[in-house]
Amino acid sequence: MLDIFKKISAAHGVSGAESDTAGVIAELMTEYTDDIRIDNLGNLIACRHGVGENRKKIMLCAHMDEIGFMATFIEKNGFIRIAPIGGINYTAVALTRVRSERGVRGIIAPEAKTKPADFRAENFLIDIGAKDEKEASRRVKIGDCFRFDNDQIKLLGSRVCGHPADDRIGCAVLVDIARQLHGEDIKDDVYFVFSVQEEVGCRGSKTAAFAVEPDISLAFDVTATGDTPSATPMACELGRGAAIKIKDSSVICDPTLVDELIEVAKDKKIKYQLEVLLYGGTDTSSMQMTGAGSRAGALSIPTRYIHSANEMIDMADAQACADLAAEYIRRGE
Amino acid sequence: MTREEKLQLLSELCLEFGPTGSERYVAKVIKEKLGDIEYTVDRLGNIIVHIPGEGAPKLMVSAHMDEVGFIINEITDDGYLKFDTLGGIDPRVMCGKYVTVEGKEGFIPGVIAAKAIHHQNADERKKVTPHKSMYIDIGATSREEAESLTEPGNSATFDSEFVIFGEDGAFIKSKAIDDRIGCAVLLDLLGRLPKNCPFDLYFCFTVREEIGLSGARTVAHAIDPDFCIVLESTAVADLPDVPESRRVAKLGDGCAISLRDNATIYDRDFVNFALEAAKKKGVAAQIKKYVSGGNDAGSIHRSVDGVRALAISVPSRYIHSPANVISTADYLSMSELVLAIIENGKEL
Numbered sequence: 001m002l003d004i005f006k007k008i009s010a011a012h013g014v015s016g017a018e019s020d021t022a023g024v025i026a027e028l029m030t031e032y033t034d035d036i037r038i039d040n041l042g043n044l045i046a047c048r049h050g051v052g053e054n055r056k057k058i059m060l061c062a063h064m065d066e067i068g069f070m071a072t073f074i075e076k077n078g079f080i081r082i083a084p085i086g087g088i089n090y091t092a093v094a095l096t097r098v099r100s101e102r103g104v105r106g107i108i109a110p111e112a113k114t115k116p117a118d119f120r121a122e123n124f125l126i127d128i129g130a131k132d133e134k135e136a137s138r139r140v141k142i143g144d145c146f147r148f149d150n151d152q153i154k155l156l157g158s159r160v161c162g163h164p165a166d167d168r169i170g171c172a173v174l175v176d177i178a179r180q181l182h183g184e185d186i187k188d189d190v191y192f193v194f195s196v197q198e199e200v201g202c203r204g205s206k207t208a209a210f211a212v213e214p215d216i217s218l219a220f221d222v223t224a225t226g227d228t229p230s231a232t233p234m235a236c237e238l239g240r241g242a243a244i245k246i247k248d249s250s251v252i253c254d255p256t257l258v259d260e261l262i263e264v265a266k267d268k269k270i271k272y273q274l275e276v277l278l279y280g281g282t283d284t285s286s287m288q289m290t291g292a293g294s295r296a297g298a299l300s301i302p303t304r305y306i307h308s309a310n311e312m313i314d315m316a317d318a319q320a321c322a323d324l325a326a327e328y329i330r331r332g333e
Numbered sequence: 334m335t336r337e338e339k340l341q342l343l344s345e346l347c348l349e350f351g352p353t354g355s356e357r358y359v360a361k362v363i364k365e366k367l368g369d370i371e372y373t374v375d376r377l378g379n380i381i382v383h384i385p386g387e388g389a390p391k392l393m394v395s396a397h398m399d400e401v402g403f404i405i406n407e408i409t410d411d412g413y414l415k416f417d418t419l420g421g422i423d424p425r426v427m428c429g430k431y432v433t434v435e436g437k438e439g440f441i442p443g444v445i446a447a448k449a450i451h452h453q454n455a456d457e458r459k460k461v462t463p464h465k466s467m468y469i470d471i472g473a474t475s476r477e478e479a480e481s482l483t484e485p486g487n488s489a490t491f492d493s494e495f496v497i498f499g500e501d502g503a504f505i506k507s508k509a510i511d512d513r514i515g516c517a518v519l520l521d522l523l524g525r526l527p528k529n530c531p532f533d534l535y536f537c538f539t540v541r542e543e544i545g546l547s548g549a550r551t552v553a554h555a556i557d558p559d560f561c562i563v564l565e566s567t568a569v570a571d572l573p574d575v576p577e578s579r580r581v582a583k584l585g586d587g588c589a590i591s592l593r594d595n596a597t598i599y600d601r602d603f604v605n606f607a608l609e610a611a612k613k614k615g616v617a618a619q620i621k622k623y624v625s626g627g628n629d630a631g632s633i634h635r636s637v638d639g640v641r642a643l644a645i646s647v648p649s650r651y652i653h654s655p656a657n658v659i660s661t662a663d664y665l666s667m668s669e670l671v672l673a674i675i676e677n678g679k680e681l
Contacts, residue, residue, distance in 0.1 A: 016593065016598030016601070040640055070624070075578060083623070085598075143592040143620065207635060207639035208638070208639075210637055210638045
């Protein structure tokens, strides 16, 4: 799964400009699914048809988009003003390398003398090394999006860090589930949805869920951990397995679905932990509440330093999420 | 329509009464203007004109009828009206302004008042008076008199003239340009659509944009369009003390096409297509640079299984005040920009 994750993670996909990522994923998924399409907003929706009677629709969802910056103005001296896309922690991103959708590299820097407490989009600039406005505007157009330019690197054991894990690791898990189920008959229809614009308010998953009308839905996304020094207490750690979501600030997961997932994990001896996230929302909520609603849950990948250029995960947790979901689908209901 | 007719139409629509939730007055005028053209009205009060184009992709073009205003929530013993706001209005632009109040029989004039500067203590002078400490004076001397004229739940709006000023009438000043300008453009376009229109068209005059983008939500759900174009006005911030990098757009440089605002990330291919269509037809257009505000596209693009969205806004100074100021040329170019997009629609 690491190779697939690296490949998906390397594609550009700031919210609203996810087409590169969709292209990479579509290529990986074609082999494993029966049909594949892109909807009006850019969501990639791939389907595996089931063979059971009274089959249900299961929607698996991971978002393709990542946080980043949009160029809004080019100064006379060639520095680029930006608008944030998604939730940016400016202290975490100051002086990080960035790269535009056209491949232009640079760094994002605060205006000189700005105190960290005053860090805001208004006093951050991207420096692409341009001499002046003329040179900069040849390479960057207003509206171009910049992403963090940090490839995934392997650390000790099965731990990996770079950008973005949020949520390309979820996308990699979905691809792995499709791979595992390839060639097997499955009972239910399974929709693999790679959604857009999660970071700006879970917009894509809403319209995708409207189209799919799932009975059961599962989101795959990153979650915070409580395992770093002085972290806010949270019973979630890197390497302790798939995190079965019970709640976050946008959703209370279907309790029966939570129990079913725990049962499968116990049966198959797949490592799991339970997740209660105190802040942050996911596509889970939009799938739960769209149309007439669905039984919704999520399998989360514990991640340190979320929304920084160095999000750290343990690949074993991601594998556990994929194994657990694949086994859940095999069982049918 | 001639230039004079277009200005007359905009003036008539802007001066009509129609705060959020009380759009029925301006809606009545729009229905009259539609004349023989067939339309439907949904449960919320949205007006929908369908121009069928068989088998073609559905394009929804919308403008909202409502304007920011006030709602009366209490009448005092002295006969003053306490009020709340409908939509975002800076309290600094309220005090001392004339308003039109929805009465029991017709409209009544009023003025928004607050404690005079003479009676404010040093602390109060330093602070912005909140709207909760202001009241509307309708010239009533008692609760009984005021209650005989109007009642809580009725609304009010700024009472302000429509003025054309500047060299050769280059600028327009009025209340409610947000978004009667979009309504005026829709009415103008209805008589000018190309014969073999490449879209199944829906022109929508929506309600309740200023609070929660509600009207557009239900219309989009009913129409289930492939594309939408939202006609709007946008704040510009082209003031002397705003640095170049924070200015949204420039008056007179044509309508602003948004890349992103607080409610929507616009469809990039649609944006590029619109810019290209404008260039081809020689219509001025600019990119809305600074990210601010939100409009009906926020609810439309997230409707049903997703709608590819575009917003075209006339740059407007002093938005949400009694005196919005726009460039006459920008207004006149809006219809041409929408037409350019529709005419080239096959390539979208």
